[in-house]
Amino acid sequence: MKRIVFFSLILTFLVSSMSCEAQNKKATKAKTAVSDKIEVFYFHYTRRCITCNAVENVTKEAIAEMYPTQTKKGQIIFTSINLDNKENEAIAKKCQSEGQSLLFIGKGKRIDLTDKGFMYAKSSPDKLKAEVKKTIDALL
8 A cells, every 4th residue: 555655656746747847848949039041950970871971961962952042141051960079969959859860940840851861861862852842941
């Protein structure tokens, strides 16, 4: 009986602490300033496979081909960030990236194309380029 009461108290404490944390994250997102530029981040580690390199190269190439004017004006910015460098921890935390990821951030939205990037970059780069275009067009 004492065990049941003890575990019930611990469970109640854990659930209440999680709900408070979720509310804090919502408040933080609401305070984020809305920008008219689109930032594309590719987060990676120092050791990279062929597919990892392909995700970066195909995405960078797609942006350069389809949006040359916007990139020159600074409306669309592509940044490759090495997660092994300690100085990049703050930007990774700000973008909510905990590992390798391909993120599009603009107009208060965050779109994650990581799965599609790794699915298409090597085998179907045109499909990845189409996804990049669809994502950026939605943010413009």
